[in-house]
Amino acid sequence: MKLTLVAASGRTGGHVLDQALGAGHEVTAVVRNPDAVTAPVRIVRADLTAPDPVALKSAVDGRDAVVSALGPRHNGEYGVASRGTRAIIEAMVAAGVRRLVVVSVAGISTIPTPSRPNPPKRDPGVGFFTRTVLSPLANLRLRKHYEDVALMEHELRVSGLDWTSVQLPLLTDKPPTGHYRMAYEQSVRGGFRIARADAAQFVLRVLGMPETVRHSVAVAY
Template sequence: MKLTLFAASGRTGAHVLHQALAAGHDVTAVVRNPDAVTAPVRIVRADLAAAETAVLKSAMDGCDAVISALGPRHHGEYGVASRGTRAIVHAMTAAGVRRLVVVSVAGISTIPTPSRPNPPKRDPGVGFFTRTVLSPLAKLRLQKHYEDVALMEHELRVSGLDWTSVQLPLLTDKPATGHYRIAYEQSVRGGFRIARADAAHFVLRAVGMPETVRHSVAVAY
């Protein structure tokens, strides 16, 4: 399969890149800093905070699917997920590519967006302690980034593309286990963490899972 991977040099994107190559996929890596990618792949340099559609389209021509592991590098980089995803969607439309899988964040389903002004008040997969203590603390600390990711999912819903949002909990750098659980449209019950390597494994799986199209799918242990 021919894939275009955004944020291929990030901590999660790098796992997706190496696993995709190991599986025999043809990958084009879209990154801010080409020197950060040492794998033998075609590289396109682009800053998703201010990307040109023509540059992104050139990275997608002839590809079967697009994967985005886009996210902020630091707390001050607010808005990159939603703006970058909007740019990716526009470029995919121009290139005639329909399949898109993006890395998202667990626990944002309750945040209002223009396409979901009245979301559920609680995530069915979240227990009492997480709902009343952990989630409020996380949202207080990362409020702007949660809102940005929620707006990113809004961009997916209005795109008309065959998208899947892979919602991840706390990420670790432990080795892959090959075992994890998934849940549609809610967090994985009791699933607080997952290794980046296992998250990347599911992201690649999701590309070929038509049942995930136009769904948010959480993955965790």
């Protein structure tokens, strides 16, 4: 496939890039710092806090699909997921490219957004301990990021594109196992983590799974 990979310089994006090239895909990498990618691919420079529509359209023109592993490097960058994804969507609409797979966060489907003002109060994949102890602790630190990612999923839902959001639990840098579970529109029950390498493998698999189009799909061990 001809793929455009946004955030190819990230820890998950780097695995997606390596595995995509290994699988024989032709990749255009969208990064804000071209020096961060050493693989022999076409690179388009784009800072997604101030997206350049012309550069982004040139990055997605003529591609079969776009994959995004975009996210904030630190809490000063919260907001980049929704703003950057909106810009990617606009570029894809302008270029007539339809398939978009983005990395998202497990558990954010209970956060209200303009297209889902009354989301389910509980994620059926989240057990009692996670709901009452782990999630409130994570919320203390990451609530703003979660709200931004929920807004990113809102942008997907109103985009009209053939999107899939891959909702991830805690990411590790352990070696891939090739074994994981998935769940539609809810977290994977008891699935607390996944290696970035396995998450990347799943992201690429999803490109060939039309049944995931216009769905949030969680993946975890």
